Amino acid sequence: MHILTVKGLHKSFSLYNSPLDRLKERLLGGQRHRQYSAIHDVNLALAPGESLALIGQNGAGKSTLLKLITGVLLADAGVIERRGRITGLLELGTGFDHELSGMENISVNGSLLGMNAAEIEQRRATIVEFAELGDYIHEPMRTYSSGMMMRLGFSIAIHADPACFVVDEALSVGDARFQQKCLRKIRDFQSKGGSLLFVSHDLTSVKLLCNRAIVLDQGRTVFEGTPDAAVNYYYQVIARLDQVEMVANSAKNTGYGLKNVQILSAELQNRSGKTESFSAGEQAYLNIQIIAQQAVSDLELGILIRDRFGQDVFGTNTALLGNEAALHFSAGQTTVIELGFPMNLGIGKYTVTLALHKDMDHLEHCEHWWDNVLEFEVAGFHTPVFAGMVYLPVTLQQTGKRDIAA
Numbered sequence: 001m002h003i004l005t006v007k008g009l010h011k012s013f014s015l016y017n018s019p020l021d022r023l024k025e026r027l028l029g030g031q032r033h034r035q036y037s038a039i040h041d042v043n044l045a046l047a048p049g050e051s052l053a054l055i056g057q058n059g060a061g062k063s064t065l066l067k068l069i070t071g072v073l074l075a076d077a078g079v080i081e082r083r084g085r086i087t088g089l090l091e092l093g094t095g096f097d098h099e100l101s102g103m104e105n106i107s108v109n110g111s112l113l114g115m116n117a118a119e120i121e122q123r124r125a126t127i128v129e130f131a132e133l134g135d136y137i138h139e140p141m142r143t144y145s146s147g148m149m150m151r152l153g154f155s156i157a158i159h160a161d162p163a164c165f166v167v168d169e170a171l172s173v174g175d176a177r178f179q180q181k182c183l184r185k186i187r188d189f190q191s192k193g194g195s196l197l198f199v200s201h202d203l204t205s206v207k208l209l210c211n212r213a214i215v216l217d218q219g220r221t222v223f224e225g226t227p228d229a230a231v232n233y234y235y236q237v238i239a240r241l242d243q244v245e246m247v248a249n250s251a252k253n254t255g256y257g258l259k260n261v262q263i264l265s266a267e268l269q270n271r272s273g274k275t276e277s278f279s280a281g282e283q284a285y286l287n288i289q290i291i292a293q294q295a296v297s298d299l300e301l302g303i304l305i306r307d308r309f310g311q312d313v314f315g316t317n318t319a320l321l322g323n324e325a326a327l328h329f330s331a332g333q334t335t336v337i338e339l340g341f342p343m344n345l346g347i348g349k350y351t352v353t354l355a356l357h358k359d360m361d362h363l364e365h366c367e368h369w370w371d372n373v374l375e376f377e378v379a380g381f382h383t384p385v386f387a388g389m390v391y392l393p394v395t396l397q398q399t400g401k402r403d404i405a406a
């Protein structure tokens with residue numbers, strides 16, 4: 001049984017060139033606007049305990065979809081079935097009366113979210129405590145900063161006992177410490193079986209918090225899958241590759257790009273030769289074989305290491321390394337490039353992604369992006385034993401020795 005089902009959802013907006021056109025249309029009649037389809041035939045389903053991310057470029061329709069799901073906007077067509085309360089943090093200030101105090105708004109906003117008077121009173125102290133607004137809780141909300149508004153909005157929404165919690169970019173206005181506190185609260189909510197709908201441009205958070213993701217492009221669902229796969233697809237959307245090329249590439253699973261120059265193979269080695277298992281701190285070599293079908297100059301080679309959760313652990317490229325000599329390839333040429341680095345990573349399994357592109361990143365001119373070309377493991381230590389994800393070569397010095405004055 002799903003807690004949320006969306007079927008055939010459509011939403012368009014009337015766009016006017018100027019406010020005057022809107023007025024003229026009202027007074028004089030005649031059409032002076034054009035329809036813009038912000039959400040087009042979107043379908044999705046969310047099971048209890050599932051966490052779904054919506055990713056896409058600016059204007060893709062993510063916020064509009066969340067507003068339709070939470071009932072802030074009405075759809076033109078389609079069905080939204082909700083089982084259980086859906087609350088969340090949408091556009092800042094939504095659902096607050098700015099002339100009333102924060103304390104009074106707990107009642108206003110709480111009842112909008114579906115809490116009855118008894119529930120609100122029962123949770124009021126917890127909501128106030130979580131929001132950490134001090135005496136400001138008694139001031140009118142028009143005096144609040146956006147961060148303060150976010151604190152109160154988040155606190156009410158998460159304490160409203162939702163079945164599904166919705167988070168839009170609004171979370172990002174909080175300061176870093178409060179954001180971390182919110183993320184901990186979201187994880188706690190998930191661990192108790194709560195579902196999450198999450199919109200963020202922070203793709204690391206998407207991978208960290210969600211187990212499924214949808215890519216929206218111009219109001220349509222263009223991809224649905226694991227967060228890892230969705231993020232990769234999203235990069236392809238940004239790189240504006242055509243659909244046919246994307247499908248063909250994902251079927252072969254050897255990456256995407258123009259492929260005038262492409263990575264043929266890659267291999268990891270230690271001092272003894274080819275291996276997929278390293279000790280922390282051991283010297284590693286990555287050998288990459290590249291073939292050029294056409295002559296291409298000024299290419300950069302990039303490497304990205306991810307952990308088993310798909311989180312980026314380390315990434316760099318020849319441009320960032322300050323390698324003056326970008327790579328040049330002649331037609332029909334095969335090249336082997338070796339990257340050497342100490343494997344200063346903690347115990348665990350990792351993947352290697354490689355890219356050949358122009359400039360600092362692969363978003364504009366991408367010759368080849370090959371996701372998860374290799375897997376390897378760090379098991380054991382060449383360094384002193386350490387905890388965590390990276391090895392930092394710590395030095396120790398005892399300085400400033402002084403007797404404490406009697």
Ligand SMILES: Nc1ncnc2c1ncn2[C@@H]1O[C@H](COP(=O)(O)OP(=O)(O)OP(=O)(O)O)[C@@H](O)[C@H]1O
Binds near residue numbers: 013057061062063
């Ligand atoms: N009230 C509105 N009136 C007219 N057009 C709107 C309205 N709200 C959204 N749109 C348009 O609908 C499209 C989708 O907007 P939406 O805010 O949902 O995108 P988004 O994916 O959330 O983008 P972002 O990442 O920038 O927040 C955009 O082209 C936007 O201009």
